Every structure is written in structure tokens, then in C-alpha cells.
Amino acid sequence: MFTGSIVALITPMNKSGKICRSSLKNLINYHILNKTTAIVSIGTTGESATLSQEEHIEVVMLTLEMADKKIPIIAGTGANATTEAISLTKRFENSGIAACLTVTPYYNKPTQEGLYQHFKAISESTELPQILYNVPSRTGCDLLPKTIARLSKLNNIIGIKEATGNLSRINQIKSIVKNDFLLISGDDATALDFIQLGGQGVISVTANIAAKEMTEMCSYALRGDFSKARSINKRLSLLHEALFIxxxxxxxxxxxxxMGLIKNDTLRLPMTPISYNGQIQLEKAFQHAKF
Structure with missing residues (x-):
């Protein structure tokens, strides 16, 4: 359940900023239909930073309920305070959640020892499988391979979402962790190369609107058919980049x-609607993808 194309699901909202249940249900059905491997609910793409903890828990549990065991749900449980991350994690015990995705603490920039102790404390507080999440461009701290290796020795830390975009990290990590430790890309633009170098899949933003294509690309790549995988990825390449303009x-x-997958593109401040120039670039990338 933790290989292939895993979607970092957006959180649909109505015009007043409340969670849009009908759009959420539509998104979940879209991913079930297109064989997305799993859904990450309330990761950073799900706007965890602007949801209250009560809303965070509500959306994860609503996603779990709507999925109806047809697709595994991974809960985002990261926080920059260890106690908060533990609290969130414990709320999902015995819920049916498949695993937790825990981002490195952001803003406070802990040392490598601080990162180790943070994730160790979370691991010891729960039996839920834990997937580490390293995205220095958003958090301001980098979980280094040696620290990942230390953490991989803890029983319920099963893998990492590695979103540096630095492909040299794959071999650095693989060479010092146990064989069954999962390496999952967090960068759509380099995800195919990541899999070719030994990764097991991607937690994808692009999959929100290209679920079928991302599923097929990952499936071909994991089977070693990189010619077909690269043909799909070539179509999606501009989209991978444009989604971060x-x-x-x-x-x-x-x-x-x-695409009609959600009713509104509402965001919460300080996030603001896309600019006109951004729309033009996205439209070009969308046409290039040939949906």
C-alpha cells in the first residue's frame, strides 16, 4: 500500500472556507477509480498549516469514512512541537488509518540530534507505522541520511518521503538503512528518476489531477518498463513544474x-488565489499533458 502513486490530497473548501464534503467525496472516488495506491490526508498540500487541530482530525476521519476501506489513508501528523505531533498521532490510533506521515519540525530548525529525539519520541508513543517527511525548502531543516539511518532502526519507522529533489540522496540513504525501509519521492519532477534509482514510489501533488497517468507511470517504472514510464512522464513534465510556479x-x-474535481478553489489566508500569469502558464502545461 506504500508503493506506486500516492496522492498528497488537497483539502476542498467552499466559498466561506469551510470543508466541502461533496468535493472531498468526489476526489476520493476519483482516486479509487484510477487506482491511486493510497491517500495522504492533511499533509502540507492539504493545508495543514491553516487548519485547526480539530479541523485536521475531522478531515482525516471524514476521508477515512468516505474511502470506506477501498483505498488506504495515511494521516499527516507533523508539527513543530513534539508534544503536538504525538497528540495528533495518538488521535488516530485504532481508527483504521494505515500510517502517519510526519514532517520535520518547521521554523525552529532543530539539530540532527533534536530531529532524532523528536521522531523517536513520536515512534515510542504509538504503534502506528511512521513515514518520515523531509522537505527542507518548506521547513528550514534537513533530515540527513545518517539521522535517517538511526531512525530506521526503530520498529515502526518504515520509510521516508524524501522531497529534496537531490537524487544523490537515494544511494546515500539506501546504503545505510535496512532493505525493507521505504524510499518515497516527494518531488514529482524527479519522481521517475527516483524510482529508477531504487525508490518505491511518490507522494504526488500532480496525482490530484492526473491520477490515472501517475498510477500508470509508477506501475511501468516499478516493473522496469522505463520506456513507457518516460513517455507518460514527458507529457506531465511541464505540469510537474507549473504546479509550483x-x-x-x-x-x-x-x-x-x-477539471470539475472540486467546486471551488478556495484557499485560506495567507494563501491567495492564483495570478493571471500563473493561470496562463498552468493552462499551457495542462494542454501539454493532453488529458
Whole structure:
């Protein structure tokens, strides 16, 4: 359940900024239909930073309920305070959640020892499988391979979403962790190369609107058919880049609305609607993808 194309699901909202249940149900059905491997609910793409903890828990549990065991749900449970991350994690125990995705603490920039102790404390507080999440461009701290290796020795830390975009990290990590430790890309633009170098899949923003294509690309790549995988990825390449011309999830929400997957592309401040120039670039990338 933790290989292939896993979607970092957007959180649909109505015009007043409340969670849009009908759009959420539509998104979940879209991913079930297109054989997305799993859904990450309330990761950073799901706007975890602007949801209250009560809303965070509500959306994860609503996603779990709507999925009805037809697709595994991974809960985003990261926080920059260890106690908060533990609290969130414990709320999902015995819920049916498949695993937790835990981002490195943001803003406070802990040392490598601080990162180790943070994730160790979370791991020891729960039996839920834990997937580490390293995205220095958003958090301001980098979980280094040696620290990942230390953490991989803890029983319920099963893998990492590695979103540096630095492909040299794959071999650095693979060479010092156990064989069954999962390496999952967090960067759509380099995800295919990541899999070819030994990764098991991607937690994808692009999959929000290209679920079928991302599923097929990953499936071909994992079977070693890189010719077919690269043919699909070539079509998606401009989209991978254009989805980050403005801060995520501004572009992906605009395109999801354009495709009719959600009713509104509402965002919460300080996120603002996409610019006109951004729309033009997204439209070109969308046409290039040939949906």
C-alpha cells in the first residue's frame, strides 16, 4: 500500500472556507477509480498549516469514512512541537488509518540530534507505522541520511518521503538503512528518476489531477518498463513544474476546479488565489499533458 502513486490530497473548501464534503467525496472516488495506491490526508498540500487541530482530525476521519476501506489513508501528523505531533498521532490510533506521515519540525530548525529525539519520541508513543517527511525548502531543516539511518532502526519507522529533489540522496540513504525501509519521492519532477534509482514510489501533488497517468507511470517504472514510464512522464513534465510556479496548493486547486474535481478553489489566508500569469502558464502545461 506504500508503493506506486500516492496522492498528497488537497483539502476542498467552499466559498466561506469551510470543508466541502461533496468535493472531498468526489476526489476520493476519483482516486479509487484510477487506482491511486493510497491517500495522504492533511499533509502540507492539504493545508495543514491553516487548519485547526480539530479541523485536521475531522478531515482525516471524514476521508477515512468516505474511502470506506477501498483505498488506504495515511494521516499527516507533523508539527513543530513534539508534544503536538504525538497528540495528533495518538488521535488516530485504532481508527483504521494505515500510517502517519510526519514532517520535520518547521521554523525552529532543530539539530540532527533534536530531529532524532523528536521522531523517536513520536515512534515510542504509538504503534502506528511512521513515514518520515523531509522537505527542507518548506521547513528550514534537513533530515540527513545518517539521522535517517538511526531512525530506521526503530520498529515502526518504515520509510521516508524524501522531497529534496537531490537524487544523490537515494544511494546515500539506501546504503545505510535496512532493505525493507521505504524510499518515497516527494518531488514529482524527479519522481521517475527516483524510482529508477531504487525508490518505491511518490507522494504526488500532480496525482490530484492526473491520477490515472501517475498510477500508470509508477506501475511501468516499478516493473522496469522505463520506456513507457518516460513517455507518460514527458507529457506531465511541464505540469510537474507549473504546479509550483506559485506556492502549493494554489496552482493545483485552480486546476482541480477547472477539471470539475472540486467546486471551488478556495484557499485560506495567507494563501491567495492564483495570478493571471500563473493561470496562463498552468493552462499551457495542462494542454501539454493532453488529458
Amino acid at each position: 506559485e506556492p502549493n496548493p494554489i496552482p493545483i486547486k485552480w486546476l482541480a476546479k477547472k
